[in-house]
Amino acid sequence: MERPVSSTLPVTPGVYLYKDAQGRIIYVGKARNLRKRILSYFREASALTPKTVAMIGHAASLETLSTTTEKEALLLEASLIKKHRPHYNIVLRDDKQYVLFRIAKDVPFPRLEVVRQPRRDNARYFGPFTSGQAARETWKTIHRAFPLRRCSDRAFKNRVRPCLYYHIGQCLAPCTENVSPEDYATLVHRVELLLSGRSRELVDTLRRAMTEASEAMEYEQAAVYRDQIKAIERTVERQSVVLPEGGNMDVAGVVPAKGGLALGLLFVREGRLVDGRTFFWPDLELAEGPELLWSFLGQFYGPQSSIPPRIVVPWLPEDTDLPSVPAAADAGPGPSSAPGPVDRVSAATDAEPGSPTGLQPEGPDAVCDEVESLEALEAALSDARGGIVRIAKPRNAAEARLVDMAVSNAREAAVTKTEVPMADRLAAAFALDRVQSALPGAVPMASRPIRRIECVDVSHTGGSSTRVGMVVFEDGQPQKSDYRTYALEGESACNGDDYAALAEWMRRRLESGPPWADLVLIDGGRGQVSAVQRIVRESGAEGRFLLAGIAKARDEMGRADRRAGNVGDRIFLPGRSNPLPLRDGSAELLFLQHVRDTAHHFVIGRHRRARAGAALSAELLRIPGVGTATARMLWDHFKTLDAIIAATPDRLAAIPGIGPRKAAALAESLKRLKEE
Template sequence: MQKPDSATIPQAPGVYLYKDDRGRVIYVGKARILRRRVLSYFRPEGLPAKTRAMLAHAASLEYLTTTSEKEALLLEASLIKKYRPHYNIVLRDDKQYVLFRLNLKHPFPRLETVRRARRDGARYFGPFTSALAARETWKILHRAFALRRCSDRAMKNRVRPCLYHFMGQCPAPCMGLITPQAYHEAVHKVCELLQGRAVPLLRELRAEMDQAAEELEFEKAAILRDQIRAVECTVERQAAVLPGGGDMDAIGLFPAGKGLALGIVFVRNGAVTDGRAFYWPGLSFEDAPELLWSFVSQYYSQATPPPRVLLPWLPPDLDSGLDDNADSEAQEPAQAARHGQDLPAAPDRVEEAAQAANGALLSGRELLEQTLADRRGGPVRIVPPQHAADNRLIDIAQSNAREEARRCQNQDELSILERLAAALRLPAAPRRIECVDVSHTGGRQTRVGLVVFEDDRPSRSQYRAFAMPDSGDDYATLHGWIARRLESGPPWPDLLLIDGGRAQLAVIQRALAEAGQEGLFSLAAIAKARDEHGQADRRAGNVADRIFVPGRANPLPLREGGPELLFLQNVRDATHRFAIGRHRRARSGAALSGELMRLPGIGPATARMLWEKFESVEAMRAATLADLRSLPGIGKARAAILLEKLKNLS
């Protein structure tokens, strides 16, 4: 890409977007001063290899200005998530983790699982990266400490206690069978446990159990014994690392041979509660500074940050790495401002220099800390290790990163089909994959598109479109399509993928069973992820589709953005495009046939014959007399009449 004219670049904070020759965004960056930052990419030497590769593919540059650098930082994270540029370090697994929520202002709080913390005065505990582990903990807590499970609306409308009350797992506050004070005693114990204060809680529970036993209240003592066991079971999953307590996230890096891995552990009240690891192939240790800053910015744009984020070291600001010349240019006006000299620079440079002299400009770290503090509603510090306990946490995070790198590199040695077989629990690698999708408009011109992949490559010569009876019932259409597919015979697929959810999968299973062909081939269904309102999430950049297989109620736990899920999404998208294309073609054909039959002397049979021969209005209008005479049953005289009518066809 050629160096842009400096006069065309704004001298304001904002975001810049490099695009390739097809208009796709390949890199997004933010800058305190756009002109200085962009021009620093075109200095003669000293650019990292990844930056040189990006410039070689860039064809154009666009800018979005903001009123402050903090707004630019937030906009950058939003655009990276939206476009997922090739040359940015993108956090693929950016899902919301599970949190526990307790609204202590309610007279009878309910322990809820949520994905997002809000500033509503409630207490939040977590995060839990595994929804299954969070659910198990939630069940243990409810069995040990009787709390209500129903929603506020259901609680208000109850006329008798629920089943959990008779199981001893709900005190029935809906019926007034417990006072708020007594209910909050159980809530207090749950809070103590979730805050990591298990030792004093266990001591208190054992004392209450001993006292109940001495007073011969054996039923109460048994309940307390079960609570002690539940607390111990929960505590076993946590490792104490900070005797004094405290909340923080610790991040560790591990440079593998073919990429860079990052691990993060969550410490709440001095105990490690959970952790995650990520791997980026193709990155080297040279990319570590950008990875650390980019990860913190993207990750905490979705998750609530703790008061302390621990990095293995404090990398330099990215601006300082690419903008050395610009920074040195800024020093002279700043020094002049300190000594009261005249400033020959432009007004915006004068203002910047004055701010620098007064210490008003924030470093990248300080800016990021302010942004995270706004999200948390309290101070957030990004710090390197301060003592031995911090180093121990970094070691734990680095160990997780090392294991993730080893796992990913081992997986890379397997083919995508072998990995897919392992993910879907298939008996062997699916060499032939067929995928189906139903397309129609209001139940008319219904088509079932069938796409074939052989050895992980599309086999377009085997694509087929099945014309089905008009119906708005996709389930009935799929049921009828199975009979058509069985009639067509082998080769049978190793895996049939259905564009749909559990219901579509169940219909295919039932149709095969009714035909006596159950188990003829493996089945799976792919459905869009659900958003916070329970609707199909069709937002751009969504990578969280769900995969269902027979005999399992919940979707498979495939990693979002993982190669197995991305491959299945590619197969589904190809099928979706093919089915829609054939449906549109059928719809156009129906409309064209209707237009043709409006012409005198053309009936349904002739209209269909013309459509099958020419397939479009343009082709019919361009037809010659010889073309029309080649149609069966069309003589010279009738061909001349048809030619005249078709020339006038609009």
């Protein structure tokens, strides 16, 4: 790429995007001074890292987006990286929301909920937990010992008699006022003590209560306290005390592993190690550790995350040295082989969060830029948390040991992740260069791993309620936030023609724009692939992604073999009569089958929901005085037919467009429908 003219570059904070010849974003970075940062990419090649030289060699154009502050630039950079997954950025692939426990504080009888997205409300949140199954087992254990209500708020308000949990001793039935708010609040407080790590205080309280009940010959109540103490001991024995003085923090450690860099993250709540997570990025070196760490923090934490007030990291931008690394970087785990958070070697780095290592000018200004970037990151996390967040190095021996533990966990996990990734396996299986060049009129596609896959399937009933479902996988993991459903109604209903439905989907998908998939997988054979390929060719989108179809294997009679466990499905490519020669039962084929089955189940569910919605709407239209417009308003407001029927005149009158008189008549009609 040619060096841009200096006068055309702004001097404001902002984000810059490098794009390749096809317009695909290959790198996103942020800067306090866009002109200074961008021009630093065009120094002598010897002053740049090999990754930067390769990126500039592939870049064909540059785009800048100015912001008011560096904090805004940081947030925009993280958003663009998550959206476009640029090839040369360090991208967090596993950014799912972890499980949290929630106890509301604005209701007299709160329940213990399992959620994934905290909200800015008066509730208390406990966690996070990386394993949803483990969190739900803990949830069940707590409910067996502390009988909080389990029903939803709506069911709680409408219940007139206790549920089954009351009769088996796992609920106090606050719905029927069988327990006073004070006694229930005491129970909630005990659960909060348990989840906040103050189990010793809770056990002491329960032991005193058990002794008092026993001396008063209330043996049944004493047995209840005894069972609660046992449940607490079973729950907390899974968590180790790592900070005797307590504290909430996340601890990160970075270590070079075989073929890349590994990062370990520990979650410490109230001084107890509640959970941890490890990540691995291949083909990275220790010199890229600062970039990895700051990019990770910017992408991992967000408005819907559980952000602690303190994040402990092995180094800060003002440090001029990186942690020391043992001579045998791939040695087995153990305290003696973990790089210490304080030991240093003279290996200077110029990395800035979200930018390639060694790109900013050397000297005091570089350190100043990074320090201000850290301050911007802390400000962004503080806004997301709603409280102060500090990113700091270990301040004592206990926190230093936690960094060592995070490093050891990351190294152990990296050993199991150094096998050939599925993205590279698929790239080799499809042989992108050879396949793409074989397509008539196709633009050659550079050989690259198949990281993003979009798979589509069609479902309908006799041509009605046609739905095309699209699921997305990235690096082998489903990206449920990117799932889409395309409703084909009216002129685009296609009347049960799957080929036409897939063609219509392809038109809409191309109109929606990036991010583009590396592979678009169609549930079908040569005919379905040809229908989609025709739209791709007419739109001039050849070479934007690889197109393939997956079809069921055939039995001896030539019919689709739909038996469970079939491992002989076939992969078809445009312009090729024979299926791709993948071995039956190979890892690549099994993975593509899993992706196809996920798409199939997804679109079936959406199609059933569409049919159910149509049936409920028809039932609603039977009510006198309810036309299409009114039915739509009721449906949008109450969501279900049962909720509509149970609506009172006041709730109906609160809907815009329905006055008191119409609400009263409508409530009477709904009452008659309920009696039917």
